[in-house]
Amino acid sequence: MSEAMTLLDTRSPFGTYKAERMVRAAWRLADRHDLSKSLRKRIRALVARFFRGPYDLEADGLKFRIYPGENYDDRKILAKGRLPExxxxxxxxxxxxxxxxxxxxxxxxxxxxxxxxxxxxxxxxxxxxxxxxxxxxxxxxxxxxxxxxxxxxxxxxxxxxxxxxxxxxxxxxxxxxxxxxxxxxxxxxxxxxxxxxxxxxxxxxxxxxxxxxxxxxxxxxxxxxxxxxxxxxxxxxxxxxxxxxxxxxxxxxxxxxxxxxxxxxxxxxxxxxxxxxxxxx
CATH class of the missing domain: 3.40.50.150 (Vaccinia Virus protein VP39)
Known part of the structure; x- marks a missing residue:
C-alpha cells in the first residue's frame, strides 16, 4: 500500500482493524535491534508498504488504533505488544x-x-x-x-x-x-x-x-x-x-x-x- 493510500479512520468502532499474526511478525522483524540500523530501516520501509495500518489492539490494558507505517510509537506498540514508555x-x-x-x-x-x-x-x-x-x-x-x-x-x-x-x-x-x-x-x-x-x-x-x-x-x-x-x-x-x-x-x-x-x-x-x-x- 502506498503512503498516499494510508487510511485515516477516526469514525469506525474500535476493533474494526485486526492486527493478524503476519502483521505482527512483520513489524517484529522490522524492530529487531540485532540487525544493523541501515538494514532495519530498509526492512521497515518494505513492511510499511504492505502493513501501514490502521490496526486496533490493546497494550497494557489500553486500546489504541495505530498506524505503524507512519509513527514510531505505533510501531513499538505493535512489535512489542506493550506501550513503549x-x-x-x-x-x-x-x-x-x-x-x-x-x-x-x-x-x-x-x-x-x-x-x-x-x-x-x-x-x-x-x-x-x-x-x-x-x-x-x-x-x-x-x-x-x-x-x-x-x-x-x-x-x-x-x-x-x-x-x-x-x-x-x-x-x-x-x-x-x-x-x-x-x-x-x-x-x-x-x-x-x-x-x-x-x-x-x-x-x-x-x-x-x-x-x-x-x-x-x-x-x-x-x-x-x-x-x-x-x-x-x-x-x-x-x-x-x-x-x-x-x-x-x-x-x-x-x-x-x-x-x-x-x-x-x-x-x-x-x-x-x-x-x-x-x-x-
Missing part, C-alpha cells in the same frame, strides 16, 4: 490518580495521556499536529475516558504562528526546530503552519489551578515550552513533577537543567530519553 510510566505513576492533574505537551497518539487518565487523573493533552490530534482523540474515545481534554496547538514562548516540520515515516516526531530535520534525522520533511501559545496562556484558558505532573516532549523545543512558563507562572502553578524529554537537548536554545535546579527541582529518575524532576518543598 513503561519505565517512564512507572516513575510518574505515584503522582497520578483521582484528583491529580496531568498536562501532556506533545501528546502524540496518547500513550501517556490515556495511561494517566486510566489512573483517574484529569488530563490536558496538547498536540500540535492536527492529524495526530485526531488519532489521539480516537484513542481517548476508544477507552471511554471522560477526563481528557485535547487542545490542538503548539506551545512556545509567545503567541505566534510557526512551521511545524513533519516527516511521513514518524509523524510523532514533528518539530518546530528546523535544524533538527537534517543530519541524524534527515528525511522527507515538510512544513505545516500551526498556532503557538505559551503554556501560561493555555493554563489560564483551561482554568488550571494546579499541575501535578507536566510532561514536555516536543523534539528540541522543550526549553521554549518550559522555561517561559516557570518564569511567568505563579509558583503555585509550578508542576510538582516534570517529565522532560532530553534526547534532543543539543537543539535547545537554553539548557533547562541548571534553571530547574535553581528553582528547587531535583532529579528523581532518568531513562534513555527522559528525565524526571520533583519540586522540593
Amino acid at each position: 513503561r519505565e517512564e510510566h512507572r516513575l510518574i505513576e505515584p503522582y497520578l490518580g483521582p484528583g491529580k492533574v496531568f498536562v501532556d505537551v506533545g501528546a502524540n497518539i496518547g500513550s501517556y495521556s490515556v495511561f494517566a487518565a486510566g489512573l483517574g487523573a484529569d488530563v490536558l493533552s496538547v498536540e500540535a499536529n492536527p492529524q495526530t490530534a485526531d488519532k489521539l482523540s480516537f484513542n481517548v474515545r476508544a477507552n471511554d475516558l471522560k477526563n481528557v481534554r485535547i487542545v490542538n496547538t503548539a506551545v512556545g514562548p509567545r503567541e505566534d504562528t510557526m512551521p511545524l516540520w513533519l516527516e511521513p515515516s514518524n509523524c510523532g516526531f514533528a518539530t518546530l526546530v528546523k535544524d533538527l530535520t537534517t543530519g541524524e534525522w534527515a528525511g522527507d520533511w515538510s512544513p505545516t503552519f500551526v498556532k503557538v501559545v505559551p503554556l501560561t496562556v493555555l493554563a489560564d484558558d483551561e482554568n488550571l489551578g494546579r499541575i501535578d505532573v507536566l510532561k514536555v516532549d516536543v523534539e528540541g523545543f522543550e526549553d521554549r515550552v518550559l522555561l517561559p512558563f516557570l518564569r511567568h507562572a505563579e509558583r503555585s502553578l509550578w508542576p510538582r513533577v516534570i517529565l522532560l524529554e532530553t534526547n534532543c537537548r543539543p537543539y535547545w536554545s537554553e539548557d533547562c537543567l541548571p534553571e530547574l535546579a535553581s528553582r528547587g527541582y531535583k532529579v528523581t529518575g532518568q531513562t534513555n530519553d527522559n528525565m524526571i524532576f520533583e519540586l522540593e518543598n
